[in-house]
Amino acid sequence: MTPHLGPAGGRPTRRGDGAGRRSGAGRPAAGDRRGPAPRPTTRRPPVPDPARRAVLDLLAAVRGGAFANLALPRLIDRHRLAGRDAALATELGYGTCRVLGQLDAVLDACSSRPLGEVDGVALDALRLGAYQLLHTRIPPHAAVSATVEQVRLGERPEAAGFVNAVLRRVAERDLTGWAAALAPALDDDPIGHLSFVTAHPRWITAALADALEADPAPTTPDVTDEPTVEPTVEPDPSADLPADLPTEVPAGLPTDLPTALQADDVAPRVHLVARPGRIDRDELLVQCRDTGLRAQPGRWSQYAVVLEGGDPARLPAVVAGTAAVQDEGSQLVAAALAAVPLDGPDAHWLDLAAGPGGKAALLGSLAALRGADVVAIEPIEHRADLVRRATAGLPVRVQVADGRATGLPAGSFDRVLLDAPCTGLGALRRRPEARWRRTPGDVADLVALQQQLLDAALELVRPGGVVGYVTCSPHLAETVEVVQAVTGTDGTDGPDGSAPDRPAVRLLDARAHLPGVTGLGDGPSVQLWPHRHGTDAMFLALLQRT
Numbered sequence: 327m328t329p330h331l332g333p334a335g336g337r338p339t340r341r342g343d344g345a346g347r348r349s350g351a352g353r354p355a356a357g358d359r360r361g362p363a364p365r366p367t368t369r370r371p372p373v374p375d376p377a378r379r380a381v382l383d384l385l386a387a388v389r390g391g392a393f394a395n396l397a398l399p400r401l402i403d404r405h406r407l408a409g410r411d412a413a414l415a416t417e418l419g420y421g422t423c424r425v426l427g428q429l430d431a432v433l434d435a436c437s438s439r440p441l442g443e444v445d446g447v448a449l450d451a452l453r454l455g456a457y458q459l460l461h462t463r464i465p466p467h468a469a470v471s472a473t474v475e476q477v478r479l480g481e482r483p484e485a486a487g488f489v490n491a492v493l494r495r496v497a498e499r500d501l502t503g504w505a506a507a508l509a510p511a512l513d514d515d516p517i518g519h520l521s522f523v524t525a526h527p528r529w530i531t532a533a534l535a536d537a538l539e540a541d542p543a544p545t546t547p548d549v550t551d552e553p554t555v556e557p558t559v560e561p562d563p564s565a566d567l568p569a570d571l572p573t574e575v576p577a578g579l580p581t582d583l584p585t586a587l588q589a590d591d592v593a594p595r596v597h598l599v600a601r602p603g604r605i606d607r608d609e610l611l612v613q614c615r616d617t618g619l620r621a622q623p624g625r626w627s628q629y630a631v632v633l634e635g636g637d638p639a640r641l642p643a644v645v646a647g648t649a650a651v652q653d654e655g656s657q658l659v660a661a662a663l664a665a666v667p668l669d670g671p672d673a674h675w676l677d678l679a680a681g682p683g684g685k686a687a688l689l690g691s692l693a694a695l696r697g698a699d700v701v702a703i704e705p706i707e708h709r710a711d712l713v714r715r716a717t718a719g720l721p722v723r724v725q726v727a728d729g730r731a732t733g734l735p736a737g738s739f740d741r742v743l744l745d746a747p748c749t750g751l752g753a754l755r756r757r758p759e760a761r762w763r764r765t766p767g768d769v770a771d772l773v774a775l776q777q778q779l780l781d782a783a784l785e786l787v788r789p790g791g792v793v794g795y796v797t798c799s800p801h802l803a804e805t806v807e808v809v810q811a812v813t814g815t816d817g818t819d820g821p822d823g824s825a826p827d828r829p830a831v832r833l834l835d836a837r838a839h840l841p842g843v844t845g846l847g848d849g850p851s852v853q854l855w856p857h858r859h860g861t862d863a864m865f866l867a868l869l870q871r872t
């Protein structure tokens with residue numbers, strides 16, 4: 327648990343988390359006021375407000391370690407929210423979680439006590455109030471009074487005065503004013519500045535900058551490579567830029583770094599996979615239409631359907647398991663592994679880190695069409711159960727094991743997918759609080775595991791067979807550097823040898839197996855991006871054992 331999510335677990339970091347205080351900043355100057363300060367709260371009886379109550383319960387649950395995307399639907403049910411209330415709780419709940427570090431920096435500047443000493447109930451209310459003040463169009467007096475009323479109705483009513491006083495200070499500036507006061511100057515410290523205005527921890531901003539620099543945006547679109555299907559309905563990430571997002575990026579930084587950061591705040595569309603051999607994509611589109619769901623073909627994956635809204639669980643194909651929710655990027659990398667032409671047998675495939683089973687099910691569908699089978703490894707029993715459910719009816723055998731010690735014979739698989747455990751920095755848009763919970767220390771631990779699992783994958787594939795190394799993270803330490811460490815290739819030079827004492831491999835050009843996908847870098851590995859492709863930031867390297 328990071329200081330940002332802990333109840334009283336230490337003062338939130340400032341500069342180090344992109345939420346720095348500039349010297350001389352803190353108390354707003356008179357000229358910074360953005361309008362009348364909110365009126366003091368009245369003493370009329372507090373009005374129940376189930377949407378904000380649900381958000382406060384969510385923030386408490388997240389402080390306790392819950393995942394917001396799992397906790398909120400349950401709270402919406404428990405508080406019997408529907409329609410506008412459910413939408414308000416979702417916006418305030420997810421929004422607050424996404425920008426926690428930024429809110430904490432502002433609150434810290436406004437509080438008479440260090441935030442680390444403020445109890446959890448008051449802290450949650452402060453964060454909710456500050457979010458409304460800085461990130462919504464809710465009038466300041468309404469944002470403050472509605473939040474303070476919930477404190478008065480809750481288990482710590484005595485905190486209402488403190489919460490009211492701090493929020494009134496927050497309301498003295500808008501987000502632009504607070505950025506001017508607290509964020510490092512763009513020219514002095516562009517990473518720190520962008521971290522504050524886009525509400526990312528500094529280490530994540532720096533990691534994305536490194537990854538984008540290694541995979542620069544193509545300057546001239548390759549029109550001949552345009553996909554034949556209509557583009558998806560992905561929202562334009564530049565349509566709703568944070569107040570202080572610079573239009574000019576300082577020299578030396580990737581030009582699309584601000585939009586890459588901003589894309590983490592855009593809720594993704596639901597992508598469905600029409601599992602090959604089980605349902606045709608056109609048939610799935612017809613089902614969507616018949617069920618009242620607006621949908622269109624995905625932009626990149628031949629199996630993808632993109633929903634414009636609505637509940638995919640209503641679709642008969644999803645109920646039957648012939649279709650499922652799956653990001654287009656996940657579809658692309660699994661399909662790319664299956665598309666590599668192989669000399670020799672092609673009957674046994676392995677998914678070495680399979681839970682919850684999305685890619686195992688796509689591989690299983692493709693394997694069934696080709697008379698092949700799949701072994702799916704997952705060490706966590708309940709996740710192995712999810713794989714069993716996802717792959718029911720497919721030629722997939724699930725085995726509960728650590729991928730580093732499966733007991734399976736060396737060289738016995740023709741294709742191996744290693745969709746490795748990773749930081750998930752490529753799917754921050756799906757997990758509102760994740761950016762504040764992950765730490766740089768997680769990267770080091772995961773990289774060690776990723777390397778060991780990739781070693782195991784290369785042992786298990788036969789000479790001539792292929793391993794797909796996948797992460798849902800663009801962090802270079804988890805992507806090209808893992809490939810480099812394990813194989814002795816650097817992921818950019820194309821085919822070469824392997825590290826001593828390890829099976830010889832050559833890196834294949836993964837781009838060749840994502841036909842029609844534009845906006846890819848120089849290869850041979852592939853990095854997808856939410857802001858370029860509308861997918862999660864999946865990484866794929868294809869390693870052929872020689």
Ligand SMILES: C[S@@+](CC[C@H](N)C(=O)[O-])C[C@H]1O[C@@H](n2cnc3c(N)ncnc32)[C@H](O)[C@@H]1O
Nearest residue numbers: 678679680681682683684685728729745746747
């Ligand atoms: C990124 S997820 C895989 C997602 C999956 N491919 C899908 O599409 O649904 C990584 C999985 O690796 C599992 N895992 C963690 N440690 C592992 C290990 N030592 N060996 C094998 N799998 C492991 C995790 O439990 C998790 O289910």
